[in-house]
Amino acid sequence: MSAGWIAAIWVSAATIAIKAAGPLLLGGRELPPRALDVVSLLAPALLAALVATLTFGSGNTLVVDARAAGVLAAAGALALRAPIIVVVALAALVTVGARLVGLG
Amino acid sequence: MSDLVDSDLPSEPTRASVAVAVPLGIVVGIFGISFGVLAAGTPAFGPAAALFMSAATFAGSAQFATLTVIAAGGQALPAILAAILLNLRYLPIGISVAPSLHGGFVRRFLQAQLIVDESWAVSARPGGRFDARVLVIAGLILYVAWVFGTAVGLVTGQALGDPRALGLDGAFPALFLALLVPHLRTRRAVASAVIGGLIAVALLPFTPSGVPIIVAASAALIGLRR
Numbered sequence: 426m427s428a429g430w431i432a433a434i435w436v437s438a439a440t441i442a443i444k445a446a447g448p449l450l451l452g453g454r455e456l457p458p459r460a461l462d463v464v465s466l467l468a469p470a471l472l473a474a475l476v477a478t479l480t481f482g483s484g485n486t487l488v489v490d491a492r493a494a495g496v497l498a499a500a501g502a503l504a505l506r507a508p509i510i511v512v513v514a515l516a517a518l519v520t521v522g523a524r525l526v527g528l529g
Numbered sequence: 530m531s532d533l534v535d536s537d538l539p540s541e542p543t544r545a546s547v548a549v550a551v552p553l554g555i556v557v558g559i560f561g562i563s564f565g566v567l568a569a570g571t572p573a574f575g576p577a578a579a580l581f582m583s584a585a586t587f588a589g590s591a592q593f594a595t596l597t598v599i600a601a602g603g604q605a606l607p608a609i610l611a612a613i614l615l616n617l618r619y620l621p622i623g624i625s626v627a628p629s630l631h632g633g634f635v636r637r638f639l640q641a642q643l644i645v646d647e648s649w650a651v652s653a654r655p656g657g658r659f660d661a662r663v664l665v666i667a668g669l670i671l672y673v674a675w676v677f678g679t680a681v682g683l684v685t686g687q688a689l690g691d692p693r694a695l696g697l698d699g700a701f702p703a704l705f706l707a708l709l710v711p712h713l714r715t716r717r718a719v720a721s722a723v724i725g726g727l728i729a730v731a732l733l734p735f736t737p738s739g740v741p742i743i744v745a746a747s748a749a750l751i752g753l754r755r
Binding site: 429435462463465468476481482494498500515520 | 555556559563568571573574575577578579581582585586587588590591592593594595597599601602603604605608609611612613614615616617618619620621622623624625626627630634637638640641642644693694695696697698699700701702703704705706707708709710712713717718719721722723724725726727728729730733734735741742745746747748749750751752753
């Protein structure tokens with residue numbers, strides 16, 4: 426079985442269980458506040474890690490190339506509250522443009 | 530579908546729920562297409578596995594994370610761990626919705642599967658309640674858009690070829706950045722994001738692919754500080 430299938434099956438099973446856990450098992454009960462705090466901080470930490478590695482990672486080396494220009498443009502568009510479609514399209518466009526002018 | 534919708538709570542009319550959810554469905558459909566395109570360009574991830582994952586997992590950022598780790602030559606295990614850590618947020622989200630869902634075991638189980646960031650956000654009502662009808666209708670629209678988009682992306686992606694030529698390698702981190710921004714509502718969330726990003730960059734030259742993402746999750750432990 427390919428790594429893709431193994432991951433697809435396990436991630437699906439885990440996600441279905443995680444989504445169902447609150448509504449089915451906990452009912453009105455609450456998690457301890459500290460546990461809730463940690464869990465709510467997981468998404469920002471992981472998403473930022475993905476942004477960083479996808480922008481600067483190339484195998485096992487860190488590089489600043491056309492992708493960084495695309496992400497910078499996206500950050501500007503997000504600061505101006507542009508719709509998400511515009512943000513992503515702009516990043517692609519700037520990445521292609523930066524590559525055309527020789528930025529990696 | 531009407532079986533899934535709660536009737537004993539005051540809720541938005543069906544048409545208003547649809548009107549809120551359709552623009553989100555378009556965005557999610559486009560993300561679905563990009564997931565399919567990326568999967569089509571990743572030999573270790575066949576089209577059937579990608580389509581299965583969209584239908585069964587229904588959580589965009591975790592699916593992109595899985596694909597990203599595997600595409601970078603990673604093994605299945607780091608990809609699975611990164612995706613599960615990313616989806617752990619559905620535990621508190623599910624707990625927050627629980628009091629607003631009614632009915633039997635099967636009905637609540639199915640309603641729970643329709644919880645994604647977007648359907649959760651649009652069904653939130655003042656006072657911590659959730660409109661179950663909006664949640665279910667928005668969730669169903671987003672689900673169809675996500676699975677259909679994935680299929681379209683898988684078909685067109687095989688025709689498109691190199692995602693770099695389209696600048697998709699710059700679009701994906703931008704997509705995650707766009708998904709990150711709504712999470713940055715508190716100081717601690719910002720701190721967790723900054724620390725997580727720094728950990729990932731610091732580890733990248735020294736560890737196998739996928740490991741930096743998993744270790745970056747430890748940034749969330751700042752939540753233990755009072």
